[in-house]
Amino acid sequence: xxxxxxxxxxxxxxxxxxxxxxxxxxxxxxxxxxxxxxxxxxxxxxxxxxxxxxxxxxxxxxxxxxxxxxxxxxxxxxxxxxxxxxxxxxxxxxxxxxxxxxxxxxxxxxxxxxxxxxxxxxxxxxxxxxxxxxxxxxxxxxxxxxxxxxxxxxxxxxxxxxxxxxxxxxxxxxxxxxxxxxxxxxxxxxxxxxxxxxxxxxxxxxxxxxxxxxxxxxxxxxxxxxxxxxxxxxxxxxxxxxxxxxxxxxxxxxxxxxxxxxxxxxxxxxxxxxxxxxxxxxxxxxxxxxxxxxxxxxxxxxxxxxxxxxxxxxxxxxxxxxxxxxxxxxxxx
Ligand SMILES: *Cc1c(COP(=O)(O)O)cnc(C)c1O
Ligand code: SF4
Numbered sequence: 001x002x003x004x005x006x007x008x009x010x011x012x013x014x015x016x017x018x019x020x021x022x023x024x025x026x027x028x029x030x031x032x033x034x035x036x037x038x039x040x041x042x043x044x045x046x047x048x049x050x051x052x053x054x055x056x057x058x059x060x061x062x063x064x065x066x067x068x069x070x071x072x073x074x075x076x077x078x079x080x081x082x083x084x085x086x087x088x089x090x091x092x093x094x095x096x097x098x099x100x101x102x103x104x105x106x107x108x109x110x111x112x113x114x115x116x117x118x119x120x121x122x123x124x125x126x127x128x129x130x131x132x133x134x135x136x137x138x139x140x141x142x143x144x145x146x147x148x149x150x151x152x153x154x155x156x157x158x159x160x161x162x163x164x165x166x167x168x169x170x171x172x173x174x175x176x177x178x179x180x181x182x183x184x185x186x187x188x189x190x191x192x193x194x195x196x197x198x199x200x201x202x203x204x205x206x207x208x209x210x211x212x213x214x215x216x217x218x219x220x221x222x223x224x225x226x227x228x229x230x231x232x233x234x235x236x237x238x239x240x241x242x243x244x245x246x247x248x249x250x251x252x253x254x255x256x257x258x259x260x261x262x263x264x265x266x267x268x269x270x271x272x273x274x275x276x277x278x279x280x281x282x283x284x285x286x287x288x289x290x291x292x293x294x295x296x297x298x299x300x301x302x303x304x305x306x307x308x309x310x311x312x313x314x315x316x317x318x319x320x321x322x323x324x325x326x327x328x329x330x331x332x333x
Contacts, residue, residue, distance in 0.1 A: 004165050008199035015114055015162075015194060019047040022070050029065065030058050039074040039285070043123040046116040051193045054223055063221045063253045067117050074118065074285040081290075083124045085282045085320065096135060097144065102323055104152035104185070105144050107137065109160040109171070115193045119250060119289040121281045122158065137171050145178040152183040161190035165201035172205050184211040187246075189218040192225070195232035206239035213241040216275060220247045220254050222266040230270040237271050244275035247313065249296055250289045257302035264303070264311040274313035276325070281318060293317075297330040 019025040022037055022045050029052070047068045055062045098106040113122065144150055153175050160168070175181050190197040206213055215236050219225060233243055245267050249255055254263065264274050277300070280290055291299075300315045316325040 004169065004201050005199075008165065008201045011194055011197045011199060014050070014196060015048065018049055018114070019045060019052060021045050025052060025065075025069070028052060029055055029062075031060050031065075033060055037070045037072055039070040039072060039118075042074070042285075043070070043116060043118070045070055046113070048114055048194045050195065050226070050228065051115060051224070054226055061252070063259075064223055066253050067119070067220065067250070068115060070118060071288070073288040076287065077284065078287045081282045081284045081287050083284055085121070094140060094143070096137075097140060098156070099144075100323060103149055104154055104183075105150055106154045106156045107140070107160075107171070108157055109137075109155055109163045109167070110158045112162050113157065113159040114162060114190055114197075117189075119248060119280060119283075119286045121283045123285060124283060138174050141171070141174045141178065145180060148180060151180060152185060153181055154185040154187060156187045159188050159190055160186055161188045161197050161202070165199070165205070168202070169205050172209055172211075175211065176209060182212055183214065184209065185214040185216065187216045187218070191215070191232040191236065192217055192219045192229055195226075195228040198232040198235045203235055203239045206236070206241060209240075213239070215241045215243050217243065217245045217272060218247070219245055219263070219267070220250060221259060222262040225263075225266045225270055233270045233272060243272040245272050245313075246276040246278060247274070248278045248280055249291045249299070250280065251291050253289070255291045255295070255299060257299050257306065260299065260303045261306050264307055264313070268311055274311055277313040277315050278325075279315075279317040279328070293328060297328065301330050 019028070022040060025045065025047055026033060045068070051064060051068070055064045059065070096108045098108065111122070116122075141153070144153070155171070172184065175184060217233075236243060247254065247260075247263065254260055260277070267274055279293065279296055280286060282290070296315060304312050314325075314327055315329055316327050319326050
């Protein structure tokens with residue numbers, strides 16, 4: 001058994017000191033645009049200071065700002081952008097457990113994130129609690145392990161690393177006892193938006209685990225990958241994790257081959273391999289971020305022509321009812 005260190009809690013202070021309104025964020029960036037916006041009532045503004053500090057002052061088109069700035073475009077409705085496009089609710093039989101992929105199960109440890117990305121499907125998902133730690137995961141993990149086909153548990157959210165060190169330790173300890181579970185995967189944007197979250201406790205929990213460990217980061221733009229993010233990734237690597245990244249293709253933010261090529265190179269520099277490049281899920285209120293499939297395929301062809309194979313992410317889309325993502329790489333000819 002190992003001890004949790006209280007000194008490792010500074011991330012929670014930094015989280016609490018993040019931006020909670022677009023007005024405050026724009027003031028900080030010396031941008032004199034619109035002040036506040038009704039879209040923030042539906043989906044709150046949440047931006048850690050570390051992420052804001054990577055934005056260019058005075059630039060209303062900064063690619064990091066555009067990911068988090070609430071706008072009135074979110075209030076528009078379009079027939080093909082709907083509330084639950086992935087029909088996730090139907091895979092959600094036990095609250096907090098999503099079993100739609102073969103051999104692997106997702107645990108939704110918390111519905112909350114350190115950052116609220118405006119394009120996210122989370123804006124409509126009904127998480128019963130934003131308060132991690134309220135649930136006893138022991139019996140749930142026992143139940144999952146009754147299905148002998150399951151060999152991988154994916155901690156998801158929201159952002160699972162928003163959960164406390166104590167909760168993460170309990171969950172990982174419990175998973176350790178199920179011998180058929182070989183792999184622990186964590187899908188998180190935390191090392192990118194609040195890198196100090198990768199503290200000593202997380203390193204201890206991960207490095208002492210017998211499991212194969214995969215951390216899938218979520219970064220959309222090379223400007224997000226600061227030296228502090230690099231340091232967080234090194235700590236994860238030293239704790240025995242494989243590091244992958246998934247991005248979402250977003251209009252005006254990363255929908256050009258130049259940016260994506262830079263992103264792949266920077267990811268590699270900090271020890272991360274590109275994994276998925278997702279088309280946006282068609283959730284209500286995100287149509288202004290949408291990149292059409294044909295354009296996505298053209299961009300993909302360009303990055304593929306410029307990068308070694310191991311730096312080319314898989315271009316994928318999530319289709320409801322399918323037991324895996326669907327790759328939509330352009331065909332030859
Ligand atoms: C796609 C996805 C998965 C599982 O898919 P893999 O093909 O096994 O990577 C798990 N979690 C999230 C959040 C995903 O988007
Ligand atoms: S789930 Fe990911 S994309 Fe959605 S708000 Fe949280 S960090 Fe952003």
